[in-house]
Amino acid sequence: MCGIVGAVAERNITAILVEGLKRxxxxxxxxxxxxxxxxxxVLERRRRVGKVSELEQALAGExxxxxxxxxxxxxxxxGAPSERNAHPHFSGSDLAVVHxxxxxxxxxxxxxxxxxxxxxxxxxxxxxxxxxxxxxxxxLGDLTVALKATVKDLHGAYGLAVISAKQPDRLLAARSGxxxxxxxxLGENFLxxxxxxxxxxxxxxxxxxxxxxxxxxxxxxxxxSVDGQPVVRESVQYHEGAEAADKGxxxxxxxxxxxxxxxxxQRTLEGRxxxxxxxxxxFGPQAAELFAKxxxxxxxxxxxxxxxxxxxxxxxxxxxGIPSQVEVASEFRYRKVVVQPGTLFxxxxxxxxxxxxxxxxxxxxxxxxxxxxxxxSLAICNVGxxxxxxxxxxxxxxxxxxxxxxxxxxxFTTQLVALMLLTLSLGQVRGTLAKGVEAELVEELRRLxxxxxxxxxxxxxxxxxxxxxxxKHHALFLGRGAQYPVAMEGALKLKEISYIHAEAxxxxxxxxxxxxxxxxxxxxxxxxxxxxxxxxxxxxLQEVRARGGELIVFADGEANMSNGEGTHVVNMPHISDxxxxxxxxxxxxxxxxxxxxxxxxxxxxxxxxAKSVTVE
Ligand code: G6P
Numbered sequence: 001m002c003g004i005v006g007a008v009a010e011r012n013i014t015a016i017l018v019e020g021l022k023r024x025x026x027x028x029x030x031x032x033x034x035x036x037x038x039x040x041x042v043l044e045r046r047r048r049v050g051k052v053s054e055l056e057q058a059l060a061g062e063x064x065x066x067x068x069x070x071x072x073x074x075x076x077x078x079g080a081p082s083e084r085n086a087h088p089h090f091s092g093s094d095l096a097v098v099h100x101x102x103x104x105x106x107x108x109x110x111x112x113x114x115x116x117x118x119x120x121x122x123x124x125x126x127x128x129x130x131x132x133x134x135x136x137x138x139x140l141g142d143l144t145v146a147l148k149a150t151v152k153d154l155h156g157a158y159g160l161a162v163i164s165a166k167q168p169d170r171l172l173a174a175r176s177g178x179x180x181x182x183x184x185x186l187g188e189n190f191l192x193x194x195x196x197x198x199x200x201x202x203x204x205x206x207x208x209x210x211x212x213x214x215x216x217x218x219x220x221x222x223x224x225s226v227d228g229q230p231v232v233r234e235s236v237q238y239h240e241g242a243e244a245a246d247k248g249x250x251x252x253x254x255x256x257x258x259x260x261x262x263x264x265x266q267r268t269l270e271g272r273x274x275x276x277x278x279x280x281x282x283f284g285p286q287a288a289e290l291f292a293k294x295x296x297x298x299x300x301x302x303x304x305x306x307x308x309x310x311x312x313x314x315x316x317x318x319x320x321g322i323p324s325q326v327e328v329a330s331e332f333r334y335r336k337v338v339v340q341p342g343t344l345f346x347x348x349x350x351x352x353x354x355x356x357x358x359x360x361x362x363x364x365x366x367x368x369x370x371x372x373x374x375x376x377s378l379a380i381c382n383v384g385x386x387x388x389x390x391x392x393x394x395x396x397x398x399x400x401x402x403x404x405x406x407x408x409x410x411x412f413t414t415q416l417v418a419l420m421l422l423t424l425s426l427g428q429v430r431g432t433l434a435k436g437v438e439a440e441l442v443e444e445l446r447r448l449x450x451x452x453x454x455x456x457x458x459x460x461x462x463x464x465x466x467x468x469x470x471x472k473h474h475a476l477f478l479g480r481g482a483q484y485p486v487a488m489e490g491a492l493k494l495k496e497i498s499y500i501h502a503e504a505x506x507x508x509x510x511x512x513x514x515x516x517x518x519x520x521x522x523x524x525x526x527x528x529x530x531x532x533x534x535x536x537x538x539x540x541l542q543e544v545r546a547r548g549g550e551l552i553v554f555a556d557g558e559a560n561m562s563n564g565e566g567t568h569v570v571n572m573p574h575i576s577d578x579x580x581x582x583x584x585x586x587x588x589x590x591x592x593x594x595x596x597x598x599x600x601x602x603x604x605x606x607x608x609x610a611k612s613v614t615v616e
């Protein structure tokens with residue numbers, strides 16, 4: 001995921017831009033660059049492949065000073081990571097643009113612009129924007145007016161920052177599908193793709209909304225909404241600690257990270273959704289071509305990430321019609337695996353450094369596709385600079401931000417979102433998913449952050465239920481279908497942080513063994529969305545009640561389940577069956593959290609466990 005920083009000020013802004021880029025680095029990048037309107041009145045650019053420190057070194061050797069500038073860290077989608085493909089992109093010597101997102105109609109625009117005599121110097125989709133803007137600017141004369149006209153011709157997702165040597169009084173921004181925030185200073189203003197990049201210069205922010213265009217000057221900000229009308233966006237004071245590596249208002253990192261989920265799920269979706277479809281290029285420049293050849297998917301991961309893979313198997317088979325297997329990396333890496341032709345190797349990892357997952361990837365890559373090996377490798381990962389990402393052919397970064405609590409929470413739900421995007425992309429490219437179904441799920445995904453917020457509002461109810469577990473030594477988690485891995489994740493959370501022995505079973509397996517354990521000392525937790533398995537699940541629950549087991553059921557409001565003797569029902573917001581695993585994970589995270597707090601364990605750093613397991 002790329003990063004954008006921009007500034008217009010009275011002072012030299014180069015160091016501010018570089019510091020901003022550094023703060024965005026954890027998201028992933030392969031090159032960095034900036035363009036500054038220098039004190040001699042010339043637009044000057046520096047670009048480097050690799051870390052922001054490379055760019056910093058280049059600037060140390062050849063300093064650059066000015067009061068207006070834009071900067072970018074790039075995560076390649078169109079065109080290899082190279083200096084010529086790094087942003088900012090120029091049209092002539094006076095106009096510079098940086099861009100997050102993907103322009104879907106870039107080929108058509110490129111042909112059109114070449115016809116008008118524009119010569120392209122990169123392989124990026126972004127370069128069409130800057131030439132198109134230049135073309136419009138020549139006709140219209142004013143940079144802001146020209147930008148408004150330009151974005152009308154762009155299809156896809158973008159967050160844009162623009163400067164011109166001809167009108168150096170302003171920094172322009174446009175947002176559609178990729179976030180942008182304006183940082184408000186005194187006699188100076190800033191722009192970034194994430195407020196994190198600007199925390200060193202201001203604590204007042206103004207968030208652009210979808211379709212907004214902004215003209216940012218040193219002492220004023222003017223915004224137009226998608227319909228061209230001037231609008232005022234509220235400015236908000238940012239309270240220190242809400243996002244930085246401290247707990248802010250929360251008692252533990254885990255609780256803070258649980259509550260961050262609506263926001264980070266939103267981030268994971270940004271720039272990846274078109275109007276009614278997933279933007280397949282989000283997986284990398286060769287994704288569409290590779291996905292068309294996929295006949296089978298092999299998922300490999302550890303721990304919580306493995307559970308995300310288990311959910312994805314249901315989705316891939318049911319929605320995209322692709323045979324899929326999922327296995328824990330520590331087993332997979334030592335198995336003599338027979339690879340089906342056309343198999344995509346998918347690794348899932350929060351850290352991207354888990355030794356077993358990395359080893360599985362390396363083994364998988366040992367043989368090429370023509371030698372009985374995998375078609376290609378895809379990493380779903382939260383750390384852009386990790387080994388897993390560097391060594392995989394394709395990547396989709398989750399945008400969970402740094403996760404500090406050892407028990408994974410927001411990393412899991414963002415992995416699920418990424419895996420849903422993968423499912424929809426494969427179904428789309430292979431033609432196995434009806435367009436209408438994709439459009440519906442894209443709509444549902446857009447609504448997901450709100451649903452997650454509603455589920456988190458039940459925090460207090462779950463805290464009360466946790467009291468039932470405080471003195472218990474064992475617990476059972478039940479689920480059916482794609483909720484079975486959710487039950488597994490719920491049991492893992494409880495084990496990890498409260499040290500209560502917990503097991504998860506597919507509800508239908510209950511009578512094949514675990515029912516023998518059920519008595520009044522064994523609480524049974526169940527997730528029950530309203531789907532075709534609900535009635536069967538209800539019968540399974542009767543089996544528990546008949547043995548005196550206490551039931552805790554997280555159920556769809558329409559599932560008609562009610563509280564009764566030994567049965568505690570928590571009504572969940574309604575959600576489509578496909579996305580239910582993401583929503584139903586939240587109360588289970590909260591439950592384990594509050595049980596652990598009651599038992600007084602070390603929630604954020606449970607005994608014997610590590611956040612990143614880089615040894616076998
Ligand atoms: C450790 C962590 C877990 C995590 C697992 C896999 O066990 O404690 O929370 O799920 O590693 O880590 P990864 O970074 O590959 O997702």
